[in-house]
Amino acid sequence: MDNELTALTTIFTEFYYWMTVVLMFLIHVGFCMYEVGASRYKHHQHTLMKNTLLIPLVTITWFFFGWWIYWAFPTGPGIAPSIMTESTGLVLGGGFGANELANPTNALMAVNLGDHIMGVFWAAFLLFSWTAASIVSGAVIERITTFAFGIMAIAIGSVFWSIDASWGWHFDGWMLKILGYHDAYASGVIHAICGGFALGILTVLGPRIGKFSSSGEPRNIGPRNPWLVCIGLFLIFTGFWGFYAACNIPIFDLGPEYGMEGVTYFTATNIYVTPTTLSGITMNFLMSLSGGFLAGYWISKGDPFWTYSGGLAGIIAASAGNDLYHPMQSLIIAGAGTAVAYKMHYWVERTFKIDDAVGAVAVHGYAGVFGLVVCGFVLWGYPSSGYNVGSMWVGTDYAPINPLGMIIGAIIMFGVLGFLPGWILAKILHGFGRLRIPRDVELAGLDYNILEQARKDERAVASSNR
Amino acid sequence: MEPTVTNWIDHLSASEVAGQIYPMVGTEIWWVLAGIVFWIGWTFATATGEAEEHEKLARKKHGSNDYKSNIAEW
Numbered sequence: 001m002d003n004e005l006t007a008l009t010t011i012f013t014e015f016y017y018w019m020t021v022v023l024m025f026l027i028h029v030g031f032c033m034y035e036v037g038a039s040r041y042k043h044h045q046h047t048l049m050k051n052t053l054l055i056p057l058v059t060i061t062w063f064f065f066g067w068w069i070y071w072a073f074p075t076g077p078g079i080a081p082s083i084m085t086e087s088t089g090l091v092l093g094g095g096f097g098a099n100e101l102a103n104p105t106n107a108l109m110a111v112n113l114g115d116h117i118m119g120v121f122w123a124a125f126l127l128f129s130w131t132a133a134s135i136v137s138g139a140v141i142e143r144i145t146t147f148a149f150g151i152m153a154i155a156i157g158s159v160f161w162s163i164d165a166s167w168g169w170h171f172d173g174w175m176l177k178i179l180g181y182h183d184a185y186a187s188g189v190i191h192a193i194c195g196g197f198a199l200g201i202l203t204v205l206g207p208r209i210g211k212f213s214s215s216g217e218p219r220n221i222g223p224r225n226p227w228l229v230c231i232g233l234f235l236i237f238t239g240f241w242g243f244y245a246a247c248n249i250p251i252f253d254l255g256p257e258y259g260m261e262g263v264t265y266f267t268a269t270n271i272y273v274t275p276t277t278l279s280g281i282t283m284n285f286l287m288s289l290s291g292g293f294l295a296g297y298w299i300s301k302g303d304p305f306w307t308y309s310g311g312l313a314g315i316i317a318a319s320a321g322n323d324l325y326h327p328m329q330s331l332i333i334a335g336a337g338t339a340v341a342y343k344m345h346y347w348v349e350r351t352f353k354i355d356d357a358v359g360a361v362a363v364h365g366y367a368g369v370f371g372l373v374v375c376g377f378v379l380w381g382y383p384s385s386g387y388n389v390g391s392m393w394v395g396t397d398y399a400p401i402n403p404l405g406m407i408i409g410a411i412i413m414f415g416v417l418g419f420l421p422g423w424i425l426a427k428i429l430h431g432f433g434r435l436r437i438p439r440d441v442e443l444a445g446l447d448y449n450i451l452e453q454a455r456k457d458e459r460a461v462a463s464s465n466r
Numbered sequence: 467m468e469p470t471v472t473n474w475i476d477h478l479s480a481s482e483v484a485g486q487i488y489p490m491v492g493t494e495i496w497w498v499l500a501g502i503v504f505w506i507g508w509t510f511a512t513a514t515g516e517a518e519e520h521e522k523l524a525r526k527k528h529g530s531n532d533y534k535s536n537i538a539e540w
Contacts, residue, residue, distance in 0.1 A: 041533070041537075042533040057505075060501060060505050061505070063501075064498070064501070064502060064505075104494075104498045105494040105495045105498050106494075107485060107486050109494075110486065110488050110494070111486075111487055111488055112485040112486055112487075113483055113484070113485045113487060114483070114485030115485065145516060145517075145520075146512070146516055147509075147512070147513040147516055147517075150509065209530075434513075434517075437520055438520050438521075438523075438524040439524075440523070440524035440525075440526075440527055440528070441520050441523050441524050443528065443529065443530040444523060444524075444526070444528035444529075444530070444532060444533065445528075445530075445533045447533070448523055448528060448532070448533055448536070449519070449522075449523060451533050451536035451537065451538070452536045454536070454538040454540075455535075455536040455537070455538050457538070458538040458539065458540060
């Protein structure tokens, strides 16, 4: 870089994304605390290990193929042509192709003096991938094997969320062009898909022993350590600030980008390269958090677990359109989304005997789907992209945001890329007898041997005199 | 083995600065393959270990409250 302004812009962008990565790390700290707090004493250490191991597993597979998938699949392939290559095939070249940017053996996937952005951008997406796997992790605690969870974490973190992001969270994604899909802060591309994926696993995995009475009545296995759950959720909220910031491009000149002759317009944009402001989304984040808290407290009659979860569900419900909503719209959508998530959780639990240990399917899945559908109505007619605005189903230009497109988008996220792969993978692992821990291990506790050894050590130390 | 950079002044004053500065430029494919082998090896090794551990524990037929007698008071 030999130009001062270019250097400042580049290094500001590099530092901006680096900061989002650090903040988003707190999401994972929060998830670990939350899961340990929600699990029973005899399963604590294995629960912690299960969630911790998704960090290395998703990281290395994101390097091997997850990042490549994101850049290769915006066209489907075969659904809508890329605006870069004008082909419906995999996007491998053309300026932002997978082989140019994300092939693990190429020049940009390492320390490179000619590039300051790829590594931090890769990492920001990776932290979304961890979040994706972590959402699933909470739902299946105390009975899934670590091996099976590792497979699931890689599948959702490095394959299916990467495909959905390529389709619906990419400036060239076919879902924007054909459907007018809009999901600025990932109601669908992270939350709905992971909720659906978790539900797919849970239908095969089954409930924890004792969760349902012989007559099928659900029993509450509440959080073992509410304080850890509380701190965990607060850390997730804190990390969520980084998540929102990471969904933006901090500084971009839209004039030349949109082909507007002689126009210079620097702004922050969302991932679709349409303008928004960090300032505005900060208001909306806080309003949706507040709407979720208030609704969660109200509908659960003051239950702390659901009040905190409501805050999260609220943000998730409003996230699809939080780049454009008025703060009061965010508040109301968040409140309504939280109420839907809460009611759906108990209805599904009673009707289908689904044991979602931490309410992950509800908070992420149902609230995410609700957020997508509502976004289609509230932002009806807005352009889904700053490039060529066209109409639905055509594919060569970008459809405006609309309810039908968003409903179809929600079905793709929750059902096609979420529930279905989760269910199929769980069935395969179940078929090999590797999905669920043995019944006697579940009863004794995953940590039984560790606890027994610790007790022996304690006795030996207590009886020692030198 | 020749380092990729031996003199920063020479490197940065070249007419075209080479971006890749890590050792052994050109061997990336072998490092990626080594990483994949490590990952797959880890998966098999830990999966086997976990299955054996579960099998042993399951054979002991502990009750659901037995762990309480093992709670250490360090």
